[in-house]
Amino acid sequence: MKLTNEIIKIKDLSIGYRTKKDKLILANSLNLSLFQGELVCLIGKNGIGKSTLLRTITKIQNELSGEILIQNKNLHHYKPEELAKKISLVLTERIPQNNLTVYELIALGRQPYTNWIGTLSNFDKEKINSAIKQTGLQDLIHNRCDELSDGQMQRVMICRALSQDTDIIILDEPTAHLDIQNKIEMFKLLENLAHNLKKTILISTHEIQFALEIADILWLMTENGILQGTPEKLIKNNQINQLFDNNYVYFDKNSMHFKVK
Amino acid sequence: MKQKDSYKFSFFTLIIILIFIFFFNISLGSVSIPLKEIFASIFGYSSSNESWHYIIVNFRVPKGITAVLAGSGLSISGLLMQTLFRNPLAGPFVLGISSGASLGVAVLILGASILGGSFILLGHNQIAIAIAASLGSFMVLAFVMLLAKRVKNTMAILIIGLMFGSFTAAIISILAYFSSAENLQQYLFWSFGSLGNLSWNEILIFFIIYTIGIILVIPNIKSLNSLLLGENYAKSMGMNLQKSRNSILLTTSILTGVITAFSGPIAFIGLAVPHITKLVFNTSNHKILIPAVAIFGAIIMLISDTIAQLPNSEYVLPINAITSLFGAPVVIWLLMRKQKLS
Known part of the structure; x- marks a missing residue:
């Protein structure tokens, strides 16, 4: 093609x-x-x-x-x-220490679409779940981010970019x-x-x-x-x-x- | 879903504890008053003893309310600063925002004896003190932000904040040197921190400004959550960094300013409470953290005040002494813990 x-x-x-x-x-x-x-x-x-x-x-x-x-x-x-909504990023910089779970971090990718206080709609949740499936992170979503290996963390950051649903990554x-x-x-x-x-x-x-x-x-x-x-x-x-x-x-x-x- | 329910349970428990401690705080003081009389006074029944009634309605209840407002507001300010600067040691006190408020008040009260005239009248006006404190804290915050733009290292910003604290202290001591004994005493007592001495009218003003501050916090929740990933990611997720940053700083300076104005510079609450809350709630989501931090802050402030008034004795310790006694070890513990991690 x-x-x-x-x-x-x-x-x-x-x-x-x-x-x-x-x-x-x-x-x-x-x-x-x-x-x-x-x-x-x-x-x-x-x-x-x-x-x-x-x-x-x-x-x-x-x-x-x-x-x-x-x-x-x-x-x-x-x-x-x-x-x-056009470009999402995965940077080399490490994210600051926090208490986020993998799911919460990925859900942050929906921020450009959520309302003023950041409530996830059903559509947002669908997008998040399909991003999780694409990156094969189903087993990790309840883990804390600071417990992940470098490889897992990088995968999570890509998943977050994917949930942001942009044409460009x-x-x-x-x-x-x-x-x-x-x-x-x-x-x-x-x-x-x-x-x-x-x-x-x-x-x-x-x-x-x-x-x-x-x-x-x-x-x-x-x-x-x-x-x-x-x-x-x-x-x-x-x-x-x-x-x-x-x-x-x-x-x-x-x-x-x-x-x- | 399970998680949300457990948060509900934690909040329910915390609110019960808060209410209990509020009444516990009111029931203790230099004069011992039977519990039955306390409830009678609070709920508007006439008491058998006029002076007991007076103490409760015009002294202990306002003090309890001030403790709740100051504790929750300072803790929220601390949380905001810690997320914005992505530094666990940030807080209104450490970043010099409280020092800024102190400077504002010092210029007003101590400057009165130097400049004289209408300044003297202003120095005794609680509202003028509130405005001076807010202006002072906003100025320092703007200054710290200006430097923060140039200095990328957050540790350096923290040190700049501490240096500004020393700088402020120096200016205040110069002002103190030239001011009258009476004004000096007034300033000194203000700087000890005090939750009492507020009239119902003053509490009303305090409450209104506090509420404005709290309302301004809510639209920032979303950007605070983006900031958990750092500024570059936050920007890439559509956050208007400049706008959000200014809005967070403005909110913090309103809250810190009004609290410092009405209850003096209270140390360590803003720094320590967010950490204790994060330990208990184990989340970084600001939608949960902000109300949780507010309740925790109120509870810890009420406990500190209960200890400060040394129940059944005629002495009252400065509230600042108690919060520092409790806060300084928390900071040391934080540093030790961080050392282990890195």
């Missing part, structure tokens, strides 16, 4: 930090697109600006110039509550701190959400090998901007080698792995 429904469009975007006198530009004139049902992996070395890009797209931080369109409407023209390094089995499960889960539930998923990751195998589109971030394309395309024209700016590592097309010289 050909995907044509453009969900996010980034035009001439410049990201970075603005200080009083100066601005620190991390990336310039970015032009990117995201389509419905795509799983996009943003890869690049540490400090290149992956998190900054995600933070800019999610309005946590402001862009220096350019424009971000969410379903053809400028990001800044959305009211907070409207935007919350953006995850910042969702597989950091996870062991290999949890990493595989996490990628499988995200793939399932994108391809079966038609969610548009954008993640940043250092798991290049998984990203190559699972992503529909890669955003390869380098000092010169972002290279956008399918993993096959980036491999074929050797662009994937730009991920590393040294000569010790290269991508071996035969084994489809990075190798050390």
Whole structure:
């Protein structure tokens, strides 16, 4: 099936930090697109600006110039509550210590839809339950969040994003701190959400090998901007080698792995 | 569903305890009055002893009501601050909001002797004191918020709050140095904290402002729950951070301001009660926590006051001494517990 429904469009975007006198530009004139049902992996070395890009797209931080369109409407023209119905987040930061149960935390995802005091309607509860089913958390819903392992907690945070019922889910390094089995499960889960539930998923990751195998589109971030394309395309024209700016590592097309010289 | 029922039961039990302690508090004091006479006075029957009746209606009942208002209001303020700053050690007292109120009152009472004139009249006016305290606490809160925007580390904000407390104390001692003995005494007694001495008219004003504060708390419940996941998540769930933050701060300063104005700076209640409540109720949902914290705060304030008046003796200890005796160990225990976790 050909995907044509453009969900996010980034035009001439410049990201970075603005200080009083100066601005620190991390990336310039970015032009990117995201389509419905795509799983996009943003890869690049540490400090290149992956998190900054995600933070800019999610309005946590402001862009220096350019424009971000969410379903053809400028990001800044959305009211907070409207935007919350379009984009949900899974961040790397740990949530503060609290007494929430897994169910209560997931239910917080319904906040953009609930009334002024936050009462859950039957429809809200249905959405929560289907999110719980999708992420396979049925057995954990009465546990306390501070009793969970890292892998379980990450799954809960994804479930919360899912209950927020948005077209777009953006995850910042969702597989950091996870062991290999949890990493595989996490990628499988995200793939399932994108391809079966038609969610548009954008993640940043250092798991290049998984990203190559699972992503529909890669955003390869380098000092010169972002290279956008399918993993096959980036491999074929050797662009994937730009991920590393040294000569010790290269991508071996035969084994489809990075190798050390 | 089962959970909701158990909350109902806990609330029912707590309210019974609150009512019991309220009457227990009223039944004790420097003059011993038979229980039968107490109930007779409260429910409007004429008492056999005029002075007993007078003591109960015009002294003990207002004091009990003040304790309930102050205890519940300070505890709610503390809970709000702890959730907003995502710091278990936040509270109106620690963040310097109470110091701000003190400064407001000090400027009014002590400044009177320096500036003279109409200020002296204002210094004796309970309403003027209330306004000064509210303004003072709001100013400190706004200041702390301004810094909080720049300083991301919440521990640093807490230390800034403590520093502001010292700063305020310094200004107050300068004011005290130049003020008259009479004004100094008035300020000193106010700063000891006192639940008594309020007339029914003053209680009415106290109650009205308190009610406004409580009503303002309710629309914040939803954003307080989002804040449990941190500011970035809260924003991503559609919360207008700036607006909610300001609204929470305004509510806190109204409650803390009015309570500090009418009963002096009462330490530790706002800090300790939310923790005790969370231990008992074991939830983070503010829809449950806010009423629970209010009832707990009222109960603990009434107990503190009962101890402070040293039943059947003619001495009354400053309420601040009792709440600190009870609150400081709670804070130490909290720190120890946190140490174990990290």
